[in-house]
Amino acid sequence: MVERIMIDAGHGGANPGATYEGRKESDDALRLALAVGDILKNDGFDVVYTRTEDITQSVGQKAALANESGADLFISIHRNAAARDNLYNGVQTLIYAPGGLREEVAQNIVNELETVGFQNLGVDIRPDLVVLNRTTMPTVLVEAGFIDSDKDNQIFDSKFQETAQAIATGIEMSLGHPEGITPEVPPRYTVQVGLFRNKIYADNLLLRLKRQGYPAILDTDPGTGFYRVRVGEYDQLDQAVDMEQRLKNRGYTTFLTTL
Numbered sequence: 001m002v003e004r005i006m007i008d009a010g011h012g013g014a015n016p017g018a019t020y021e022g023r024k025e026s027d028d029a030l031r032l033a034l035a036v037g038d039i040l041k042n043d044g045f046d047v048v049y050t051r052t053e054d055i056t057q058s059v060g061q062k063a064a065l066a067n068e069s070g071a072d073l074f075i076s077i078h079r080n081a082a083a084r085d086n087l088y089n090g091v092q093t094l095i096y097a098p099g100g101l102r103e104e105v106a107q108n109i110v111n112e113l114e115t116v117g118f119q120n121l122g123v124d125i126r127p128d129l130v131v132l133n134r135t136t137m138p139t140v141l142v143e144a145g146f147i148d149s150d151k152d153n154q155i156f157d158s159k160f161q162e163t164a165q166a167i168a169t170g171i172e173m174s175l176g177h178p179e180g181i182t183p184e185v186p187p188r189y190t191v192q193v194g195l196f197r198n199k200i201y202a203d204n205l206l207l208r209l210k211r212q213g214y215p216a217i218l219d220t221d222p223g224t225g226f227y228r229v230r231v232g233e234y235d236q237l238d239q240a241v242d243m244e245q246r247l248k249n250r251g252y253t254t255f256l257t258t259l
């Protein structure tokens, strides 16, 4: 069940992102991130931010904040830029890989933004972006129009609240979808011990854990598509907590999560 949503205002501080006629992507992103967050908070979600001020953050720092936050969903807000001014316009969402909640959220956000007046450029798969490939929860990057498009800036400014609402609605309708993460299914707990892009490292860790007698499992992380090594499946949280403590005592870096 998605309860906590982290919203990232792209770039910031010394890194303004794209700029156009004195306008900075980092400022637009922050304003929009806070507006989307306000709507989600009003609707009962636990909203956290990577930044609420104009501070400098690397994409690696943003991904680390997301992973430490306990968020169930990560939304990174940006504005796009083209090679020339007024070359393109429209909204787009970026995800690490197809499938799952992230694709549903990504699709719903661009569809909702289209109703505000933006051209819908669809969902793009970008496995190379750090905020998409280092975060451990479903993550969607939103390009809220081109900052170097007068047409998009006109919509962004004159329909700012509608734009924020469209992003929030896109998120919320995905969570309400029966194929999304539904609250009716009781959670099962597992202890994640490693997440790897390279299967060899995952296999090595799996083997070591099994030799030590742990009920280790290798599967694919639904959020990132990476190889995940985890121990046990528990209906009771305290059983998972006990297992996590045993693994920690043996020096493993662990992460308690739900299935």
Ligand SMILES: [Zn+2]
Residues within 6 Å of the ligand: 010, 011, 017, 018, 025, 078, 079
């Ligand atoms: Zn950007």
